[in-house]
Amino acid sequence: MGLRQSIRGRVVVVVLTAFAAIGLIAVAVLATIVSHVLRTQAQSTTSATAGWIAEELTTTDPKTVVAEHVLPPGSERVIQILDADGRLVAATPPGLAPLTTARGREHQTLMTTLDGIPDFDSDNFALAVTGAPDRNGAMLTVAVASPASLEEGPTAALVAGFVLTGIGLLMSVWLGVLYAVDAALRPVEAMRAEVQSISDIGSSRSVAIPDGEDEFTRLATTLNDLLDRLRTSDAARRAFVADAGHELRSPLAAARVTVEHLAIAHYDKSECEQSLAKLGLAIDRLSAVVDDLFVLARLDDPGARSVSVPVDLDDVTLNAVRALPGQTPVSLELAPARVLGDAGLLDRVVRNLLDNALRHADSAMRVRVENTGESAVLTVDNDGAPVPEHLREMVFQRFVRLDEARDRDRGGSGLGLAVVADTVARYGGRVHTNVADDGWCRFVVDLPLAASD
Numbered sequence: 507m508g509l510r511q512s513i514r515g516r517v518v519v520v521v522l523t524a525f526a527a528i529g530l531i532a533v534a535v536l537a538t539i540v541s542h543v544l545r546t547q548a549q550s551t552t553s554a555t556a557g558w559i560a561e562e563l564t565t566t567d568p569k570t571v572v573a574e575h576v577l578p579p580g581s582e583r584v585i586q587i588l589d590a591d592g593r594l595v596a597a598t599p600p601g602l603a604p605l606t607t608a609r610g611r612e613h614q615t616l617m618t619t620l621d622g623i624p625d626f627d628s629d630n631f632a633l634a635v636t637g638a639p640d641r642n643g644a645m646l647t648v649a650v651a652s653p654a655s656l657e658e659g660p661t662a663a664l665v666a667g668f669v670l671t672g673i674g675l676l677m678s679v680w681l682g683v684l685y686a687v688d689a690a691l692r693p694v695e696a697m698r699a700e701v702q703s704i705s706d707i708g709s710s711r712s713v714a715i716p717d718g719e720d721e722f723t724r725l726a727t728t729l730n731d732l733l734d735r736l737r738t739s740d741a742a743r744r745a746f747v748a749d750a751g752h753e754l755r756s757p758l759a760a761a762r763v764t765v766e767h768l769a770i771a772h773y774d775k776s777e778c779e780q781s782l783a784k785l786g787l788a789i790d791r792l793s794a795v796v797d798d799l800f801v802l803a804r805l806d807d808p809g810a811r812s813v814s815v816p817v818d819l820d821d822v823t824l825n826a827v828r829a830l831p832g833q834t835p836v837s838l839e840l841a842p843a844r845v846l847g848d849a850g851l852l853d854r855v856v857r858n859l860l861d862n863a864l865r866h867a868d869s870a871m872r873v874r875v876e877n878t879g880e881s882a883v884l885t886v887d888n889d890g891a892p893v894p895e896h897l898r899e900m901v902f903q904r905f906v907r908l909d910e911a912r913d914r915d916r917g918g919s920g921l922g923l924a925v926v927a928d929t930v931a932r933y934g935g936r937v938h939t940n941v942a943d944d945g946w947c948r949f950v951v952d953l954p955l956a957a958s959d
Contacts, residue, residue, distance in 0.1 A: 610637030
């Protein structure tokens with residue numbers, strides 16, 4: 507649940523943060539728009555009022571004009587009429603200092619902004635100043651100031667409305683996101699519980715695939731594919747351990763019996779020599795199995811360092827043929843061929859193929875290394891029976907031994923050809939078995955040539 511809560515928490519935080527940021531930006535934009543609208547409206551109203559008063563002054567006494575424009579109590583508009591010396595002639599409300607020192611001009615309106623009016627209000631005001639002659643022709647100045655921003659009460663109410671609305675929206679988004687994330691993660695939690703309940707990898711249980719063609723469907727399919735691969739790998743591991751134990755048990759049992767026989771005091775020299783020979787064969791067989799197991803473990807290890815250096819395949823083959831016992835004639839044909847690989851592993855490939863041919867040959871073997879210009883081809887033939895066609899792929903699997911090779915005294919662990927196949931595949935080559943033109947059994951290894959200097 508920790509991962510689920512963590513994902514849910516992170517999604518909620520990200521969404522709420524984004525929503526809050528958008529909300530703050532929206533409030534800032536709205537406040538800017540409202541301020542611009544109020545200022546524009548205040549300027550328009552103030553200018554119009556100043557124009558009306560200027561027209562009325564031409565026919566009406568200034569005090570009468572001002573009295574006609576007095577607003578109800580609580581209104582914050584200021585009207586002042588000044589003479590040519592800047593003295594107040596009439597004003598509403600009374601008692602305030604002149605709003606401007608400028609002299610108005612007839613038919614011209616000067617718009618300015620006041621950052622508050624002393625002894626009256628500290629808010630911003632739009633100020634309109636114009637000129638008009640009175641009934642006697644004397645030039646008067648008309649100054650009208652109207653609020654260009656919201657009052658504290660409406661502002662507080664507006665802010666409170668924004669805050670409450672934002673909190674309500676945030677709560678709604680929070681609940682909606684929690685529900686959506688929980689609903690989205692519910693299939694993942696169900697798959698997690700199903701996978702956790704599969705305690706035996708060998709069981710056939712799998713994860714239920716949700717309906718639809720979305721990410722959860724693909725996730726469930728991937729999990730089932732992974733379970734199938736794990737089951738296949740586990741089955742191969744179990745079979746490998748069982749086969750390895752079986753292969754190791756036979757030479758160990760033979761060695762134990764031989765040692766027990768040697769413990770009998772009345773054995774003569776010839777019998778002791780025979781027993782020692784059998785013991786040597788058992789130890790050799792045991793060593794071969796262990797060596798092949800180590801090689802396969804090395805090839806199976808994905809973290810093992812892969813050596814890839816130029817190796818002369820013809821030299822490796824020549825040395826391996828020279829090391830064979832001399833009872834079976836070997837026809838050898840070599841051409842220079844350099845490949846990339848580990849010299850030790852490639853030597854084991856050649857020796858395993860030669861050992862396999864030696865065990866199955868009736869009377870002769872042929873070994874040939876060719877250079878095709880693109881690859882090096884190693885061919886090992888023996889005059890024994892070819893591998894049946896339906897077994898030609900299976901013979902390269904681990905612990906697979908043909909029926910005619912079940913005689914353990916002749917050697918062979920069932921791992922030699924598997925080592926060949928895995929090593930050749932590591933270096934980008936391929937190995938297969940077929941029938942030579944003259945009916946002999948043939949094994950062919952094809953490896954890419956090393957780049958020439």
